[in-house]
Amino acid sequence: MKRLWSKFSPVFRRFMISYLIILMIPQIAGYASYKASIEVARTSSIENSLKSLNLGKEIIERNLLQVEAFTRQLAINQDLYRLIADPKPLDSNNVYGVGRMQRSLSMYSSTNDYLSHFFIYIPNYNVIITPTTVFYRPEHYYAANQLEGMTFEEWREHILKKPHLNEIMPLRNYKREIRNNVLVDAPAITFLQSLPLNSFNKPQATIGVMIDEDQMAGLTQNIVEQYGGWTLVTDSEGNIIFSRGIDGAEAERLKDMPADKHDKVTPMGNGRLLISIKSDLNGWNYAAGIPESALMVTADRVKQVTFTFTLATLGLGLLIGLLLAYRNSAPIHRLLSVFREQDIALPGKIRNEYDFLASNITSLITNNHLLETALNEQLPLLRDGFIKRLLTGEFYTTGELEAISSQTGVSLRSSRGFVGIVKVDGYGRPDSGEIIQELSIARLIVRQALIDWDSDVLVTDWGTDQIAFVHSVPGEHEQTEEALGTFEAELQSLIASVYRDYRVSTRIGMSSPYHVWNDIGRSFNEARQALEYAIHIGTDNMVRFEDAVKETEMYYYPIESEQRLLNTLKAGEFEESSRILDQLFSRNFEERELSYDMTQQFIMELKGTFLKVAEPKILLDESLIEQFKSRVAAVLTTDSVTVLQDKFNQLTQDICLDVQRKKSDMHADIMNEIIHYIQTRYDDASLTLYRIAEQIGKPEKYISQLFKEHTGENLSEYVELVRINKAAELLRESKQTVDEIAVQAGYNSAHSFRRAFKRVRGVSPSAFRQIEDNGGRS
Incomplete structure (x- = not known):
């Protein structure tokens, strides 16, 4: 055995001993893996809880913002403004005006669950209007909606008469009438806003929105059901907004927990973890308590897998050790052979092969650094700087780009191509001079290989272990796509030869094609994302930007997109609405891989947006509104x-189509009203665009553009034509003088009338009368 062991090279023996030592401690590795799995499972559960809690927070805040937007919208409501600001009519109760306002409010409650129960108090009439009815005495409203711990007089003084600005009352029980004379306790917070918005003393109206606790708490119910924990939300003053999973006494004890500006996870004792999030919008503190035992379910399964894997490594470890020892020692042994062929002997003071290689590689790196420094002092330094500016997108005009490229000698063959970035692998952190020097050699090898492969490729170093390159291709768009496949195949072959000859391992990230020079910066960012994805998944193959990981967690539906979709639908802009809708589906189902729950939430949000459009001001009649609501409700999330x-x-x-039809009908009505007004008031010399716009109740610019679109002529020209036609009729049928006819036709002076008449009819008024008289006699 000793004789067989001595046949292996010293480098191989050192590697093999290292792997044998590793094989002796698999149990320690298994234990460490088990401990890590517990922490990973625990962290994952905490992250899921944070995401669930944060999602509930975002939806609550979005609905609260819509409540604020609702009050701002009411602040500019003309019907409400007339009720709170105009003098009282003969009808002291103004039944018609109040009733019309109540009917307009009934639509708001269907667009947002938070607006299902609200009231507007109008001191001018001492009435309270709700989405369902009108209370002509506040006492009647209070009798059906009593606040716990507050008398009617206190309620009137502190709620109705006191000014409020986006004020939220803490959680209180109030009596809600569910049917005739049947009241139930309903805990809710109350949002208060005085009108006008800038009223600081005596408000002219007060808006109160009661938001039930169940409507908000349901958004965090998942934490209670999944982990058996609890949730608690308090405002900036420490008052309870709602709680789930704990009783009232426990909620009162926990409500004074200190809040942090950032997400926070702290142990509470009794085997529980406290998760808290503080809102930047209103300072509310969202907290959740999770039993740590619920976090260990996944860890137990991982323990079994880890134990099985550890036993398997004992059997396969020896074989893998032999293979790895040979694989890692072979390149070093080959390098030693190359040095020996160059008659470079091992000096006596160097203890082993590693020191020998390190000394020679260091010498090589030093010499290479001196050469590189000398070269970079000249034109290559400018060339490298130009390429870096090109990659970072600092060129904004083609003229600037061409001027600097000619100075640096960089040839711009085509405005189409690809951007890539190569990362040199196999080295640790560049925290020592030797590693940095070795990385420089490896970069130089890869860079030179790229230049030898295609001299027109623009190459530059990017950091200590990366190389960026730009490869332009001639031809049209289809040829660019075809060239990408050929280019990638050749690049893969080139990198394989670099590894085979020099044992330099690399990863490559490739961008999608660019079609103009100014788009190289975008392509470079795509290449970096592709490289980061390659590192993340641990692949040695080339990764294209199109293959990068897509977002898979939350659905994409920001409030800005919802508002733009609502505005375009209300304006009847079908193309823009379709574009926004297509973008939302693309972002959620092409760029993301949504779970079923996230898909349901996205579709429900989208249905809610379409339901907001179902208003009489937008759609034509109530039957059409109900039909549209039914169609929205028929959209199933399972489709x-x-x-x-x-x-x-x-x-x-x-x-x-309906909005456009409604606009067309409205425009026709307005046009008829304009024409009728001109026909009846043409004799008024002060009849101007301003007077007409004032009569119609529309802006001057709107009236002018609408008349031009429907008739093809300016409004002033039409007024003049009506006056001249009437004057021509008077000239034919009456004996009045020209001056008298000018006044009756709406002109201040006979001179301006004569000029206008000649401009329209081609002759003067006197000549026209003479022609008509001669024609009549003949």
Whole structure:
């Protein structure tokens, strides 16, 4: 055995001893893996809880923002403004005005669960309006909606008469009437806002929105059901908003927990962890308590897998050790052979082969550094700087790009191509001079190989262990795609030869094609993302940007996209609405891999957006509104993505067509009103665009553009034509003088009338009358 062992090279024996030592401690490795698995399972459960708690927080805050937006929208509501600001009409109760306001409020409660129960107090009439009815005495409303611990007088003084600005009352029970004279306790917070928004003394109206505890707490119910924990939400003053999974006494004890600006996980004792999130929007503190025992379920399964794996390594360890020892010693042994062929002997002071290689490689690196420094002092330094600026997208004009490329001698063959980045593997952290020097040699080898392969490739170092390159290809778009396959195959072969000849291991990230020079910066960022993905998954193969990992956690539906979709639907802009809808489906189902739950939530959010469009101000009649609501409700989250997208696209098309039809009808009515007003008031010399716009109740620019679109002529030209036609009729049928006719036609002076008449009819008024008289006699 000793004789057989002596036949192996010293390098191989050292590697093999190292692997044998590793094989003697598999149990320690298994234990460490088990401990790590516990921590990973625990961390994963905590992250899931944080995500669930944060998702509930975001939805609650979004709904609260919509409640604030609701109050701002009411602040500019003309019906409400007339009720709170205009003098009282003859009808002291103004039944018509109040009733119309109540009917308009009934639509808000269907768009947001948080707006299912609210009221508006109008001191001008001493009435309270709700989405379902009107209380002409506040006492009647309070009798059906009593707040716990507050008398009617206190409620009137502190709620109705006191000014409020986005004020939220802490959680209290209030009596809600579910049917005639049947009241139940319903815990809720109360959002208060005075109108006008800038009222600081005596408000002209007060808006109160009661948000039930169950509507908010249901968003964090998953933590209670999945882990058997509890959730608690308090405001910035420490008042309880809602709680789940704990009784009232425990909630009161926990409500004074200190809040942090960042997500926080701390042990509570009794085998529980406390997770807390503080809202940047309103300072609310969202907290959840999770039993640590619930976090260990996954860890127990991992323990069994780890134990089985540890036993398997005992059997395979020896074989793997032999293979790895040979694989790692072979390149070193080959390098030693090369040095011996060059008559470089092992000096006596060097203890082993590693020191020998290190000394010679260090010498080689030093000489290479001196050569590289000398070269970089000249043109290559400028060339390298130009390539780096090209990669970072610092060129904004083609002229600047061409000017600097000519100065540095860089040839720009084509404006199409690809960007890649190569990372040299096999080295630790570059925290020593020797590692940095070895990395420099490896980079130089890869860089030279790229230049030898294609002299027109633009290559530059990027950091200590990466090389970026730009490869342009001639031809059109289709040829660019075809060239990508050939280019990747040749590059793979080149990197394989570098590894075979020099044992330099690399990873490559490739971008999608660019089609203009100014787009190279974007392609370089894509290449870096592809490289990061290659490192993350641990592959040695080339990775394209299109193969990078897509987001898989949360659905994409920001409030800005929802608002843009709502605005385009209300405006009847079908193309823009379809583009936004297609973008949302692309971001959620092409760029992400949503879970079933996330898909359901996204579709429900999208259905909610479409339900917000179902308003009388947007759709034509109530039957159409109910039909549209039924169609939205018929959209099932279990349908395929293609079916869902088709249904929403069809809804979008129908809404836009209806809005456009409504606009067309409205425009026709306005046009008829404009024409009728001009026909009846043409004799008024002060009849101008401003007067017409004031009569119609629309802006001047709107009136002018609408008239131009429907008639093809300017409004002022039409007014002049009506006046001249009437004047021509008077000239034919009456004996009045030209001056008298000018006044009746709406002109301030006979001179301006004569000029206008000649401009329209081609002759003066006197000549026109003479022609008509001669024609009549003949």
